[in-house]
Amino acid sequence: MEGSEEPPVTEGVLSSTFTPVDYVIFTMLLVISAGIGVFNAFRSRGMVTTQEYLLGGRTMPVLPVAISVLGGVVSAVSLLGFPTEVYFYGTQLTLNLIGTIFGILVLRNVMLPVLFPLQLVSMFEYIELRFKSQALRKIATVIQMLASFVYMGIGLYAPSLALSSVTSLPIWGSVVLMGLICSFYITIGGVKAVVYADVVQTLLMFVGVLVVTVLCCYQLGGLTNVWTIAEQGGRIQFFNMDPSPFVRHTFWSTQVLGAYMALSMVGFNQPQFQRLVSVKTLSLSQSLCTLFTVGLFIVWGVFYLSGLVAYAVYRDCDPFTSGRIAKADQIMPYLVTDKLNHLPGISGLFVAAVYGGVLSSLSSHGNAIACVIWVDFMKNLRYFSNVDERFSTNIVKLLSFVTMMVAMCIGLLVGEMGTLFNLTNSLIGAIKGPLSGIFIVGICTPWVNKKGAIVGSSLAFLFNIWLVIGKIIRGGGSPKNMPLSTLGCPENFNNTLETSLNDVLQSGLNNTLDFTFATTAVPMIEGSGDTIYDISYCYSGITGIINTIIISTLVSVLTGPVKPCELEGEVVNGTCARFYRRLWKLVERCTSSEPPSVTPAAMEGQINDLYDLQDNDLKQSIESKSDMRPKDTGNATCEEKNSGGKQ
DSSP states (O other): OTTOOOOOEETTEEOOOOOHHHHHHHHHHHHHHHHHHHHHHHHTTTTOOHHHHHHGGGOOOHHHHHHHHHHHHSOHHHHHHHHHHHHHHOGGGGGHHHHHHHHHHHIIIIIHHHHGGGOOSSTTHHHHHHHOOHHHHHHHHHHHHHHHHHHHHHHHHHHHHHHHHHSSOOHHHHHHHHHHHHHHHHHHHHHHHHHHHHHHHHHHHHHHHHHHHHHHHHHTTOHHHHHHHHHHTTOOOOOOOOOOTTSSSOHHHHHHHHHHHHIIIIITOHHHHHHHTSSSSHHHHHHHHHHHHHHHHHHHHHHHHHHHHHHHHTSSSOTTTTTSOSSGGGHHHHHHHHHSTTSTTHHHHHHHHHHHHHHHHHHHHHHHHHHHHIIIIITTSTTTTTOOHHHHHHHHHHHHHHHHHHHHHHHHHOOSSSOHHHHHHHHHHHHHHHHHHHHHHHHHOTTOOHHHHHHHHHHHHHHHHHHHHHHHHHTTTOOOOOOOOOTTSHHHHHHHHHHHHHHHHHTTSTTGGGGSSOOOOOOOOOOSOSSGGGSOGGGHHHHHHHHHHHHHHHHHHHHOOOOGGGOOGGGSOHHHHHHHHHHHHHHHHHHSOOOOOOOHHHHHHHHHHHHHHHHHHHHHHHHHHHOOSOOOOTTOOHHHHHTTTTO
């Protein structure tokens, strides 16, 4: 870097470097996003029902929906956060991609076959169907809304880090601008506008990061040189088999994180649920999962690689430690403006990519929050029960707008709370872990009753929130970043040389070679110790799921588990239901007392009753095949159901 002129540093970030070409490219993204909303609103004017607005009439094409699902998960948080994690902590995190495969398989083969045939609009309708509890349904809806608002607030804050690095636009201006644009096109266009805007934004996000990565690789002499530099800096690590939960990234923790992210961000997440059920058939919905997984590997792979490229560029002059950037997550925006600002339009393309990631996520969550508020809270109120489709659609549009306004306020409050990826997964994992646990309990543990689900999810939620608050107060979980160096920075080069020469002269030329320009580690941030608050953020979400399953099972056993005859086949996984019925019979056989002696006449009566029962079972089997939907059994007892009393 000797002889190069460093850009001016203003309050830790670069001054404005946007050119007219950059502004044109950036503005085009905003215009296209708003235009998609206007186009869909104009095309479907006068014909939009609530179902059409929220689910696209359940006739959406597969490929755009798959890209939309990908865009809802791959946000600016991952675009900026993944490179930062790799830059500071190495490549171990990349193995969470393997964990996502397991999570997607569970979603595809266990969860969707139960949820899709129910034809739900809000996924929280399932909770009421399964546990017969409106209270639990509303609690779960509130938890989803809380998680979505937090995610949207962080998402609005994320691109401000990029835009403030290359323009004079302040953070609050960035948040307000993006919130207004997103509010406009999701309010007038509905889910179709969101899906097709997601396609444009997701592709732009991928292309923007790919172009930056390829150009920097070329400047460094190719991917082989990047990999070699990363190896020398200790960034290449894939199989850290340390079982300790206090290590930030290990093979085990990244597998857990990947599986959890797939389930919580795709499976039990209202924005993605609306897309998974917006196609015609279950098989198409399952194919969405496959396409999503392929796309996730490609996009996240590029994001991870960009982190290695950034480290290779700044191996001798870390911009965060040297004060060139104020936040660790500004590594990629700084790289673009520092090394590629001589190429017109690259800065605008990258910032547009960041904004594309944010807009795709915000639009998904904004539309979803409006959906659950209407379906779970307002639709069944007496005042709204008889309104027509046009009126109800206008209400949902108003809710979408209000949702974005609330998210803007939260975005303005997000500040000094750690790196984006760590912050997002810690907070969202703490909130949504128990929520995901409710659905897993409902689908896979047929014995859990209403009391168990309420107590289990509530205690798991309180435990997770306690951990998060404890970490914030105590500063627990502070990671140890890998070595960083500032010896190659121009402002340090002469000082380092002069100091080193003086030390050599004073020491009589002893250890002459020790002062040379080998990379020196910046002091690492030490954690507060191996306490419960220092457990890796990778376990935040799975802790809520495990606690929900264990506590709900214990409470259900103590208060009386759901009997097999009380199960409705459509709301429980079929394999789990069959296993539970066999287990129930085994327990009954083991706990039953020795049968009393009977007379021949009584024995004959029991045999006749057995034949009658078999006839009834055969009759029920024939009737069930003619009508697969469960009949309304009301408050019938198990004996009445088994005897066909309510058939």
